[in-house]
Amino acid sequence: MELRQAIILAIYIGVLAAPLFICFAVRKRTKSKIGFTLAVLFSAGLMSAVVLADWVGYDYYLEREIAPLDRDGNGFWTPDEEATWTIQDYKTLEAYIGDGGRNMFAAIIFPMFSVLYSVIVVSLFWLIAGTMRRRAPDV
Secondary structure (H helix, E strand, O other): OOHHHHHHHHHHHHHHHHHHHHHHHHHHHOOOHHHHHHHHHHHHHHHHHHHHHHHHHHHHHHHHHHHHHOOOOOOOOOHHHHHOOOHHHHHHHHHHHOOHHHHHHHHHHHHHHHHHHHHHHHHHHHHHHHHHHHHOOOO
16 A cells, blocks of 8 residues: 555544544533534534545646646647547546546535434434443442
8 A cells, every 4th residue: 555545544534533533522512402513513514624625636636637638728639639648648537537426426425424424423422422421420
């Protein structure tokens, strides 16, 4: 595994753990329904922001990679220009043009997933924390 892949994997594991850390921070201040709602909103927002930033960054990277393919700068790829392209250039262009699934996931599906995931994790955290608090012996 390359270092870049390991860093990205660590970031995504951190994103999935974000609701727990946010719950710890919010629950210290308030144990009400407002705290629950804030924990869900903050964790879903943080998770979505990381994925959206990754999506925008990768899209910017692809744009910078395909911009030099238009050698004369007229906005069109002529057959003469295409004749100079490498196999990697074709792969980069295909990734840029055929990215509908990535766009749909990052912009629409993942924010919905992050809200659902946050509700589940925060609900479990609130339930477990409330149960443990009630069972703790008074000293």
